Amino acid sequence: MARLKFCANLSWLFTELPDFSQRIRAAAAAGFRAVEAAWLYDCELKELQKAREEAGVEVVLINSPPGNTKAGELGLAAVPGKEEDFKQGLAVAVKYAKALDCRRIHLMAGRVPAGSHRAAVVKEMEAVFVQNLRYAADVLSEEGITGLIEPINTRITDHRYFLDSPHQAADILEKVGKSNIRLQMDVFHWQIMDGNLTQNIQKYLPLIGHVQIAQVPGRNEPDSDGEINYSYLFNLLEELKYQGYVGCEYKPLGSTQEGLGWITDYWARSK
Template identity: 75%
Template structure:
C-alpha cells in the first residue's frame, strides 16, 4: 500500500498570516508539498503564482466563487435563476486554476433560497445543478480539470445548504454522467450527516475525487478528542489505494504549526 499524502487547506491553516501567498510559503516550510483553498479571488494572482513557483508547492483544489456572501450566498451551482452568474464564476475559477496549474475545482451547490421549503424546491434545484454541472464538465474537460461536488452537513454547519449527503451527491453525479465530475468526500460532513463511514467509503470510492478531514464535533486536528478514529480511516483509504491528496480542512486548536504533529505520528506508524 502506498503512503497517503496530505495538503494544507490555507483557508483554514496558517491563518496567523493574513495573505494567502504567505500561507503558501508557510505550508512549504512546514513540509507540505501541496495546498488547497476556498476562495483566492481577492488575492493578487501574480503573487500566488510567484509563491507557488518559488516553493514548488502544488495547488490541488480551489472553489468556485460563493456569489454575494453578504446576501447569504454560498455557491450558485444549484440556485435557480443564477445560471449566468454561475458560468461567470466558473470562468473566474478557471482563470485562477489554469494560472496556478490546479486540476480540481469544487463546484459549489449553494443554499436553499430564504423562505423556501427544501422538499418543495429540491426537484427544481437538482435540475439546475445537473444542467450547470453538465455545462461545467464540458468547459473543464478542455483544460484537463475535474469538477468536484461536496456535500456539506445541514445539521451543524449550514442548515440551508442544498447538497448535504453522499447519497444525494452520488445520485446527481449519475444523472450528470460525466467522468470529470466527481465526489468530494469531507469526512467531517459525512460523519455528521450519515456516519457509516466504512460502508460509504466502500460504496462511493469509485467516484471520489478528493478527500478532506477534520475531527468531529470540534472540527479540529484529527488527533484531538472526538468521534473519529483517523488511524482506522487513513488505513481504510490506504487499503482502497487512494492516490490523491487529503486536504487538512480543520480549525487548529492552537497555532497551525504546533498542531501538525499528528501527520508525523501517523506517517511513523
C-alpha cells in the same frame, strides 16, 4: 501500501499569516508538498504564482466563487435563476486554476433560497444543478480540470445547504453522467450526516476525487478528542488504494504548527 498524500487547506491552516502567499510558503516549510484553498479571488494572481513556484508546492483544489456572500449566497451551481452568474464565476475559477496549474475545482451547490421549504424546491434545484454541472464538465474538460461536488452537513454547519449527503451527491453524479465531475468527501460532514463511514467510503470510493478531514464535533485536528478514529480511516484509504489528495480542512486548537504532530508522525512512519 502507498502512503496518503496530504495538502494544507490555507483557508483554515496558517491563518496566523495575513495573506495566502505567506501561507503557501509556511505550508511548504512545514513539510507540505501541496495546498488547497476555498477562495483566492481577492488575491493578486501573480503573487500567488510566484509563491507557489518559489515554494515548490502543488495547488490541488480551489472552490468556485460563492456569489454574493452579503446576500447569503454560498455557491450558485444549484440555485435557480443564477445560471449566468454561475457560468461567469466558473470562468473566473478556471482562470485562477489554469494560472496556478490547479486541476480540481469544487463547484459549490449553494443554499436553498431563504423562505423556501427544501421539499418544495428540491426537484427544481436538482435540475439546475445537473444542467450547470454538465455545462461545467464541458468547460473543464477542455482544460484538463476535474469538477467536484461536496455534500455539506445541514445539522451543524449550514442548515440551508442544498447538497448534504453522499447518497444525494451520487444520485446527482449519475444523472450528470460526466466522468470529470466527481465526489468530494469531507469526512467531517459525512460523519455528521450519516455516519457509517467505512461502508460509505467503500461504496463511493469509485466516485471520489478528493478527501478532506477534520475531527467531529469540533472540526479540529484529526488526532484531537472526538468521534472519528483517523488512524483507522487512513489505513482504510490506504488499503483501498486511494490515490487522490487528503485536504487538511480543520480549525487548529492552538497555532497551526503546534497542531501538526499527527501529520509529522504519519510522515515519519511512512518513510
